[in-house]
Amino acid sequence: MDAALNAAQTLAKKNIASVFTHLGENVSDRAEARQVAEHYVRVIQQIRQLDMSAEISVKLTQLGLDLSLEFCAENLDRIIREEKPTSTVWVDMESSNYVDATLGLYRQALKKYPNVGICLQAYLYRTKDDLDDLLPLRPSIRLVKGAYKEPASVAWPEKRRVDDSYFDLAQQMLRAKQSGNCPRPAFGTHDVALIRRLSQFCAERGFSKNDLEIQMLYGIQRAEQERLADDGCRSVVLIAYGNYWYPWFVRRLAERPANLWFMLRNVFAS
Numbered sequence: 347m348d349a350a351l352n353a354a355q356t357l358a359k360k361n362i363a364s365v366f367t368h369l370g371e372n373v374s375d376r377a378e379a380r381q382v383a384e385h386y387v388r389v390i391q392q393i394r395q396l397d398m399s400a401e402i403s404v405k406l407t408q409l410g411l412d413l414s415l416e417f418c419a420e421n422l423d424r425i426i427r428e429e430k431p432t433s434t435v436w437v438d439m440e441s442s443n444y445v446d447a448t449l450g451l452y453r454q455a456l457k458k459y460p461n462v463g464i465c466l467q468a469y470l471y472r473t474k475d476d477l478d479d480l481l482p483l484r485p486s487i488r489l490v491k492g493a494y495k496e497p498a499s500v501a502w503p504e505k506r507r508v509d510d511s512y513f514d515l516a517q518q519m520l521r522a523k524q525s526g527n528c529p530r531p532a533f534g535t536h537d538v539a540l541i542r543r544l545s546q547f548c549a550e551r552g553f554s555k556n557d558l559e560i561q562m563l564y565g566i567q568r569a570e571q572e573r574l575a576d577d578g579c580r581s582v583v584l585i586a587y588g589n590y591w592y593p594w595f596v597r598r599l600a601e602r603p604a605n606l607w608f609m610l611r612n613v614f615a616s
């Protein structure tokens with residue numbers, strides 16, 4: 347956590363905000379899930395003490411979703427209660443078999459706390475309907491392409507279709523912002539061509555630069571993160587930390603096998 351806080355302080359000097367996530371998923375022990383919730387409470391308190399521009403993002407299976415919906419809801423509630431109303435607690439979206447449960451708990455939390463945001467995945471066929479259903483509730487949404495290996499029965503296998511779906515959903519979120527139905531649309535992507543299209547759409551629609559929020563992973567497309575911040579957009583970096591890194595790392599490798607060669611080259615060069 348200290349390393350993550352240091353990284354965020356360095357980013358803050360470049361006008362880049364941070365979102366912290368403690369690596370971990372599918373916790374099957376109640377005590378451990380409670381500890382995760384308490385950990386996030388301490389992180390929120392630390393962010394407040396240090397007066398940092400930082401938020402947190404949580405995975406519901408790390409808060410006990412596999413154990414019980416009520417138990418997971420309690421842990422989520424414990425975290426959001428601690429957050430100040432002007433900061434968002436983000437809820438990650440996991441593999442497709444968790445989408446219904448995640449959206450159900452998200453709706454429940456949103457009724458009580460307007461400052462909770464949800465991640466939606468553009469690769470799922472269902473996301474268009476999920477977005478339509480959520481917008482009347484005024485959700486904050488982080489749109490991503492989707493990181494899990496999903497069957498063709500639920501998600502587009504072709505990248506081009508995922509990119510098209512992303513841009514369609516993104517436009518809908520931005521239009522909803524203009525009509526007051528999506529207070530905070532955020533775009534979790536490193537796809538520079540897509541970011542250009544989103545910037546252009548925002549400019550044509552009369553948004554201010556600061557209305558465009560792009561979130562990226564720590565260390566990926568650094569130059570673009572800085573360019574966006576310098577240009578007046580809201581540039582945010584998700585910093586993942588902790589010991590339970592393996593499944594997360596494997597998903598990142600699957601997205602970009604070139605990373606494996608990059609890593610091996612660095613191991614053998616050192």
Ligand SMILES: Cc1cc2nc3c(=O)[nH]c(=O)nc-3n(C[C@H](O)[C@H](O)[C@H](O)COP(=O)(O)OP(=O)(O)OC[C@H]3O[C@@H](n4cnc5c(N)ncnc54)[C@H](O)[C@@H]3O)c2cc1C
Pocket residue numbers: 437438439440465467490491492493494534535536537538561562563566583584598599601602605
């Ligand atoms: C802030 C944030 C939160 C996220 N939360 C979730 C979540 O809750 N649920 C979920 O399913 N997914 C989540 N993701 C992951 C997301 O679904 C994608 O898998 C990931 O962002 C890669 O897609 P892309 O939009 O960057 O586009 P891509 O088309 O995959 O990549 C565009 C370009 O970005 C670069 N790039 C992308 N990924 C990498 C990488 N790993 N290493 C090096 N370069 C890379 C490459 O240059 C690539 O050509 C999140 C991503 C971000 C940034």
